[in-house]
Amino acid sequence: MATAFLEPLLAAAASGGSTNREWLAGVREQALRQLARDGLPGPRSEAWKYSSLRALGQRRFEPGDAAAATRNVDAGLLELAGVEGPRLVFVNGSFRADLSRLPSLPGVELRTLSQELRDDADGLRGFLDRVHADPADVFARLNTVLAADGPVIRVAAGIVVEPLVHLVIVGASASADLAWQLRGIVELGAGASLRLVEHHVGEAGHGHFGNSFIQILLRAGARLDLLQVQNTPESASLVRRTEALLESDAHLEMRSIEAGARWMRHDLVVEMTGDRSRLVSRGVFALHGRQHADTRLDVRHAARDTSCDIVWRGVADQRSRGIFHGAIVVAAGADGADAQLSNKNLLLSDQAEIDTQPVLEIHADEVKAAHGATVGQLDERALFYLRSRGLSRAEARSLLTLAFCRVAFDSIENAALREHIDAMLLERLPLHEDEVGQEPTSP
Amino acid sequence: MLKIENLHVRIAGKDILRGLSLEVKAGEVHAIMGPNGAGKSTLGNVLAGREGYEVIEGSIRYEGQDLLGLEPEERAAAGVFLAFQYPVEIPGVNNTYFLRAALNAQRRRRGESELDSMQFLKRVREKLAVLHLKDELLHRAVNEGFSGGEKKRNEIFQMALLEPKLAILDETDSGLDIDALKMVADGVNAMRDPARAFIVITHYQRLLDYIVPDYVHVLADGRIVESGDKSLALKLEEHGYSWIAERKLAGAA
Numbered sequence: 001m002a003t004a005f006l007e008p009l010l011a012a013a014a015s016g017g018s019t020n021r022e023w024l025a026g027v028r029e030q031a032l033r034q035l036a037r038d039g040l041p042g043p044r045s046e047a048w049k050y051s052s053l054r055a056l057g058q059r060r061f062e063p064g065d066a067a068a069a070t071r072n073v074d075a076g077l078l079e080l081a082g083v084e085g086p087r088l089v090f091v092n093g094s095f096r097a098d099l100s101r102l103p104s105l106p107g108v109e110l111r112t113l114s115q116e117l118r119d120d121a122d123g124l125r126g127f128l129d130r131v132h133a134d135p136a137d138v139f140a141r142l143n144t145v146l147a148a149d150g151p152v153i154r155v156a157a158g159i160v161v162e163p164l165v166h167l168v169i170v171g172a173s174a175s176a177d178l179a180w181q182l183r184g185i186v187e188l189g190a191g192a193s194l195r196l197v198e199h200h201v202g203e204a205g206h207g208h209f210g211n212s213f214i215q216i217l218l219r220a221g222a223r224l225d226l227l228q229v230q231n232t233p234e235s236a237s238l239v240r241r242t243e244a245l246l247e248s249d250a251h252l253e254m255r256s257i258e259a260g261a262r263w264m265r266h267d268l269v270v271e272m273t274g275d276r277s278r279l280v281s282r283g284v285f286a287l288h289g290r291q292h293a294d295t296r297l298d299v300r301h302a303a304r305d306t307s308c309d310i311v312w313r314g315v316a317d318q319r320s321r322g323i324f325h326g327a328i329v330v331a332a333g334a335d336g337a338d339a340q341l342s343n344k345n346l347l348l349s350d351q352a353e354i355d356t357q358p359v360l361e362i363h364a365d366e367v368k369a370a371h372g373a374t375v376g377q378l379d380e381r382a383l384f385y386l387r388s389r390g391l392s393r394a395e396a397r398s399l400l401t402l403a404f405c406r407v408a409f410d411s412i413e414n415a416a417l418r419e420h421i422d423a424m425l426l427e428r429l430p431l432h433e434d435e436v437g438q439e440p441t442s443p
Numbered sequence: 444m445l446k447i448e449n450l451h452v453r454i455a456g457k458d459i460l461r462g463l464s465l466e467v468k469a470g471e472v473h474a475i476m477g478p479n480g481a482g483k484s485t486l487g488n489v490l491a492g493r494e495g496y497e498v499i500e501g502s503i504r505y506e507g508q509d510l511l512g513l514e515p516e517e518r519a520a521a522g523v524f525l526a527f528q529y530p531v532e533i534p535g536v537n538n539t540y541f542l543r544a545a546l547n548a549q550r551r552r553r554g555e556s557e558l559d560s561m562q563f564l565k566r567v568r569e570k571l572a573v574l575h576l577k578d579e580l581l582h583r584a585v586n587e588g589f590s591g592g593e594k595k596r597n598e599i600f601q602m603a604l605l606e607p608k609l610a611i612l613d614e615t616d617s618g619l620d621i622d623a624l625k626m627v628a629d630g631v632n633a634m635r636d637p638a639r640a641f642i643v644i645t646h647y648q649r650l651l652d653y654i655v656p657d658y659v660h661v662l663a664d665g666r667i668v669e670s671g672d673k674s675l676a677l678k679l680e681e682h683g684y685s686w687i688a689e690r691k692l693a694g695a696a
Binding site for chain 2: 387
C-alpha cells in the first residue's frame, strides 16, 4: 500500500543507508519490508483514531536534506533562557558541530549516531535492533530504516552531571518540504544522573515532516530529568517518539511542553522493568489556530513496587484539536504498583476539540491506581474576579489559562527557563476575542 | 459620585431589586443593611458589572457616566471596587503578579504610567503593614488555601493597593473574628478620604461599631425601605428586621 508519502522515502531507503553490520542491515530490511507491506495505518487503526493519516499520506516530501550541513540557522533560534551548558544541535536531522558546544565532562559521552555508526555500531545494538511489530508504529519503523544521525549521550555509572545538557532539534527552511529523521540514544549507567533539555524549534514557514525518536535506558538507580520543549513552527509536521526503559530504582522525571507544529504526534512509551522504578510525567499542550496535537502515553509497570505519577493539561483554542491518550498497564506480577494519572483540559472556543482517553489495565495484586480526565471551560467566577480588578477579558483569560498550564512546569527550579516557557505559552494564548468581537487591551 | 435611580434587576427570571434608589457623595460612608435575600449582594454585583444580572429598569450614574454601559474592567479603572463576599481562589496565579497586573492595567486604561516592580513593592509594603498581613500571602496563589479571614483581609489589602474612589464591601465582616474585624475596619478607616466613598453591605450592626457610617439604609424586598444615621443600625440590632416590616405595615395603614 504505497502512498505519495511513503513512496519516495522507501525508495531512498532501498537505495541508500548501507552498513557493514549484518544485524543492522537485517533490522532495517525487516522494517522496510513491514513498511512496504503495511503502509500507513488507515481509519480502523485504534492508535490513529483521532489523527487521520490520510492527508499526510497524500503529501510528498524530499527524503532527507543533502544540504543540512551548510544551512544557515539563526543563532537566536538555538538559545533557551537559563540554559548555557553543553549543546548538541541537529539541523534537518543532521549534526552540526559548528553550532554545538561540547565541553569535555568526565564520565560523559556527547556523541552522535553518525559517528557511532562509523566507529562502533555494535555498541548501539541494544537500541537500534528494536523491532516494532505493531503496524501502528509506522514512524518508528520509518525511523529505523532511514535515520542516520542523532544524539548519543552516555553517562558512566555513578556520575552526576552538573550542567544542563541542551539538545536542539531544528527544522531549517529549504527549497522543498523535507522529511527528516533523527534517532537519539540516552543511556545512564547505574546511579548516574543527568538533566537534559530536548528542544524542538524551527524557522518559520517551512513545511517539513520531522520524525524524531529518542530511546532512553536508565540503569539501576539512575535518574534522568528530561524537559521537552516543542516549539516547532506552525507550518511543520512533527512526529516524536520517546521510549524509555527503567531498571530497578531508576527514576525518570519528565516535563513535556507541546506548543508548536501544525500537526503533531508524540508517543511516550515507558517500560518499568526494574523493581521500585519510578516515572513522573508532567505535560501540557497549548493549541490554537488549526493546530492538531496527539499525545499518547503508554506506561507499563512490569516489576514490583513501581510507580508512575502522570499529570497532563491540555488547552485548545480557535479551531485546534488536542488528543490525550494515557494508558497504564500493570503487568501480572508487578505487585505493589502505584499508578496515578490525571488529565484536565480546557476548551477556549466552541470550535476547538479535545479528546481524552485514560486507560488503566491491571493484571497484578495490591495495586494502587487512580485516573481521571476532564474537559471544561474557564471558570466564569474567576474571570469576573480578575476583570473586577482591572484586567481586560482577554488578559484575564490568558492569565487563567497560563495558570492552568503551569502545573506542567512549575516545579522547574531554573527560574529563567520557567519564565521562558511562560512567555512561550502566553504568546499562543487567547489575547484575542473571537466570540465577543472586541479587543480592549492595552494600547 | 454615584446616583442609582429606580433600579430593577432580574436574575434568572426572578426580580431581585425592585425600584432601588440611592445617592452617594464623595467622602461618605453608606451602610446597607437588610435581611438575607433582600438583594444586598445583587446591588454589589450589579455595581461591579457581573454578568447574568438583567437590568430591566432604572439607571446608575457614576461620576457623570452611565455605569451600566461599562465593562467590569472599565469600572475598575474608573475607580469602582467590590470586595467580594466570597473571594475566588485562583490556583497558579501568584498574588503579587496578579495585583501588579491589575494595578498596571488600570493605570494604562487611565493613561497613567505603569509602576515598575520596585515602585510596586514599595507600595505593597506600606499597605501590608496597615492590614497586618503576612508577607507570605503575597507569594502564594490568589486566595488559594487562605483562611476565611485571610481572604477577607486580602480583599481589603487589594482595595488599599488599588485605591478606588468608590469601594463596595459585600459582607466583608461575615465569618470574621473580632480581631480580624478590627483589622478590616482599620484598613477601611485608614482610607477614608473626602474624595472617596464607601458602601458597606452587612447583615450585622457589629461592623458599624468600627466603621462608623454617615448613613444607614435598610434594604428589604429589593428596595430601600428606611434610611437614617448610624442610630438606625442600633435600632435594627435591638428590634430585628421584623421591626421594619411592622413599621411599614403601620405606615401603610
